[in-house]
Amino acid sequence: MSKVTRREMLMGTSAMAVTTGLPWKGFELRTQTEKSKLRRGVSFYSYQEEYYKHEMTVEDGFAEVTAMGATGVQLIAEEMVPNYPNPPDEWVDNWHAMMKKYNTVPTNIDTFVDIYVGGHRKMSMDEAVETLSGQCKLANRLGFKVMRPTTGPVEEPAIEMVERALPVAEKYDVRIAPEVHAPIPLGGKYIESYLELIHKTGTKHVGLTVDCGIFCKKLPRVFLEYCARHGAQRRVIDYVASAFEGGSTHDQIVAGVQKMNPTDGDRLCAGMSGGYGPITNDPKDLKKIAPYIFNIHGKFYEMTDEMREYSIPYEEIIPVLMDIKYAYSIDSEYEGQRWIQDAVITDSFEQVRREHVMFRQLFGEI
Amino acid sequence: MYEAQMILTRGFQNVYKEGQPVGFQFLLKTAYYRGTFLDLIGAIDVSVDGKAYSREQLSIGVKGRVFTMEEAAKAEDVHWDFGTPMIVTILTPGGLKPGIHEVQVTLGVNPSYVPVGLFRATGHKRMTLVM
Numbered sequence: 001m002s003k004v005t006r007r008e009m010l011m012g013t014s015a016m017a018v019t020t021g022l023p024w025k026g027f028e029l030r031t032q033t034e035k036s037k038l039r040r041g042v043s044f045y046s047y048q049e050e051y052y053k054h055e056m057t058v059e060d061g062f063a064e065v066t067a068m069g070a071t072g073v074q075l076i077a078e079e080m081v082p083n084y085p086n087p088p089d090e091w092v093d094n095w096h097a098m099m100k101k102y103n104t105v106p107t108n109i110d111t112f113v114d115i116y117v118g119g120h121r122k123m124s125m126d127e128a129v130e131t132l133s134g135q136c137k138l139a140n141r142l143g144f145k146v147m148r149p150t151t152g153p154v155e156e157p158a159i160e161m162v163e164r165a166l167p168v169a170e171k172y173d174v175r176i177a178p179e180v181h182a183p184i185p186l187g188g189k190y191i192e193s194y195l196e197l198i199h200k201t202g203t204k205h206v207g208l209t210v211d212c213g214i215f216c217k218k219l220p221r222v223f224l225e226y227c228a229r230h231g232a233q234r235r236v237i238d239y240v241a242s243a244f245e246g247g248s249t250h251d252q253i254v255a256g257v258q259k260m261n262p263t264d265g266d267r268l269c270a271g272m273s274g275g276y277g278p279i280t281n282d283p284k285d286l287k288k289i290a291p292y293i294f295n296i297h298g299k300f301y302e303m304t305d306e307m308r309e310y311s312i313p314y315e316e317i318i319p320v321l322m323d324i325k326y327a328y329s330i331d332s333e334y335e336g337q338r339w340i341q342d343a344v345i346t347d348s349f350e351q352v353r354r355e356h357v358m359f360r361q362l363f364g365e366i
Numbered sequence: 367m368y369e370a371q372m373i374l375t376r377g378f379q380n381v382y383k384e385g386q387p388v389g390f391q392f393l394l395k396t397a398y399y400r401g402t403f404l405d406l407i408g409a410i411d412v413s414v415d416g417k418a419y420s421r422e423q424l425s426i427g428v429k430g431r432v433f434t435m436e437e438a439a440k441a442e443d444v445h446w447d448f449g450t451p452m453i454v455t456i457l458t459p460g461g462l463k464p465g466i467h468e469v470q471v472t473l474g475v476n477p478s479y480v481p482v483g484l485f486r487a488t489g490h491k492r493m494t495l496v497m
Contacts (some may be wrong), residue, residue: 048399052449053371078400079448112477118405119482120439154479338367338399 037327038318040359041065041072041107042352043297044080046334049346051080058095062102064349068356072107072329073099074295077138085138092141099143107329108177108209108295109144111135113161115152128161132176133168140172146294146328148179148209155184157193162206169205176206177294182213182276183250186285198292208289211297211333215283216276216311219244220301222339223272229343231265240269250274276311283317290324301336303354307361318362330359368397373471373491374451380461380497387461389423390414390495393451397487398475401448404433404441408474408482412456414467419456427453466494 042065050056058080065073081087087095099106113131115123123131132149139147147169151158162176169176184190191208198206224237236257243253250273257270286293302310321330332355337346360366374393381389394410396402410426412419421435428446432455438444446452454471472488 045399048448049368052368052395054449076400078402078445082447084401084445084447112400112479114403114406114478116476116478116482117442118403118408118439118476120405150477150479152478341368342370 037325038321038359038363039072039107039327039329040068040070040356041074041104041329041331042068042070043074043076043108043110043331043333045074045076045110046332046352047348048076048079049337049341050348059098062098062104064352065104066102068353070356071104072331073104074108074110074329074331074333075106075142075144076110077135078112081138081142085134087138087141095142105329106142106144107331108146108148109135109139109142110148110150110179111138112150113152113158115158125160125164128158129164132161132165136165136168136172136174136176139174145173146175146177146207146209148177148295150179154181155190157190159193159197162194163197163201166201166203166205170203174205175294177209179209179211179297180214181211181297182216183274183278184214185278186214186281187288191289195289195292207292207294209295209297210286210289210293211299212312212314212317213276213297213299213335214278214281215313215317217245217279217313218311219273219276220311220336220339222302222310222336224269226339226342227265227269227272230268231263232269233260233263233266236260236262236266237269240273244273244277244279247279249278283313283320286317286320287324290326293324293326293328295328296321296326296330297333298330298355298359299333299335300351300355301334301339303351303358307354307358309355309358314358314362318359322363332356367399367487368395369487369489371395372397372473372487372489373469373493375491375493377451377453378467378469378493378495380495381455382461386459388459389455389457390461391453391455392469392493394454394471394473395449395451396446396475397473397489398477398485399448401445401450402475402477404428404438404444404446406476407435407438407446408476409472409486410435410454410474411472412454413470414456414462416468419458423457425455425457427455462495464495464497466492468492 044061047061078084113128115128219241254270300309332352334348334351372395377393380387426433470490474486476482
């Protein structure tokens with residue numbers, strides 16, 4: 001047995017005290033090159049299945065972000081914050097310690113104001129504002145400068161709620177960035193309402209989170225195959241896919257399928273197809289809202305062996321983000337697991353890695 | 367989502383009073399992608415070997431407290447964490463016989479960004495009860 005000094009023993013003990021340690025110890029820490037102001041990050045939403053199965057800890061997520069040379073950490077508060085919305089001080093201290101240890105930064109915290117309380121009643125506006133304000137406090141405790149609250153139905157802006165929470169957002173220096181999520185059109189009422197609020201109040205604490213699922217040009221293949229495994233007929237799947245690509249609206253697709261003597265699986269396919277696009281969204285239109293984009297959800301469903309997203313044209317989106325000098329983070333948001341986990345074993349880490357290779361290619365780094 | 371993973375085998379057992387089985391229980395994880403306060407749980411429909419049990423026979427255990435479904439609807443500050451199982455207890459005299467059972471659960475969760483009733487996940491598990 002070799003002799004170990006007290007110092008070496010203590011170092012060993014502290015390294016063993018964590019789940020993953022510092023794998024690069026003794027090596028240079030890799031960092032992103034500066035060809036682009038865009039930063040890469042990961043929403044831990046991407047790793048939900050491994051977390052759910054207790055195959056990883058939050059710290060493992062940090063280590064993986066660093067292993068990809070990325071810097072951003074995004075969190076769904078109710079997915080991984082213990083004792084939500086009031087995590088213990090010890091957990092919060094460790095959260096900050098991990099940020100430091102892994103050379104990462106908090107990008108965006110995703111929260112929910114469930115205004116319909118599970119359908120049992122509707123929150124009063126005071127209650128909703130209080131809930132949103134509490135989430136600003138949590139964001140501040142965890143060092144997030146941007147927060148994405150989902151404030152009710154996807155396509156309904158919550159102007160009064162956000163406006164009334166502004167003093168708290170300012171106090172805690174948290175910028176509220178509601179999400180432009182499919183099927184919201186760029187340039188519709190949702191975005192206009194928030195721009196009006198920003199202009200009316202002059203606030204610097206309201207902006208937008210943009211989810212790239214709004215740019216789907218095709219329906220995810222993993223979704224269509226899920227439908228096939230759950231009773232959808234091939235001719236109906238083909239109709240839904242080509243109608244989507246051809247620009248049919250969701251209502252038209254649902255009506256079209258209704259005429260095809262549909263099975264439950266066919267109805268599922270038609271119904272869920274409304275959660276992508278709409279196809280009329282053009283990445284170039286991000287230029288019109290450029291100053292207000294505080295975070296990008298790098299939504300994806302399936303990264304192919306060619307390092308491209310099957311449905312979303314990142315090769316059109318990234319150049320626009322570089323053109324507008326977007327200087328915040330694009331955070332991986334893997335959502336394909338829900339369409340494959342009934343058939344195969346999910347590897348979220350592999351999928352996220354592929355997206356980051358794509359990002360590096362499109363940033364011009366490799 | 368998580369249909370294949372929501373029902374846990376470990377913990378499946380009868381519950382006893384005065385030495386007699388008065389029901390059974392098992393562990394259930396959410397099938398939604400985040401934890402939720404209990405009021406968001408719209409339904410937990412349980413059947414075993416094709417026999418459906420009523421809402422009135424069911425209670426849930428979360429964070430060391432037990433709730434009927436009616437109480438859960440008002441438990442707006444009790445959070446069922448993502449990936450953490452709750453204990454589902456069904457009161458039925460005699461409980462279940464030792465051996466293999468086909469357990470089916472349909473879980474409804476009602477976040478406010480989609481219409482009530484839209485999110486439902488049904489899991490099945492063939493699992494063995496010892497006693």
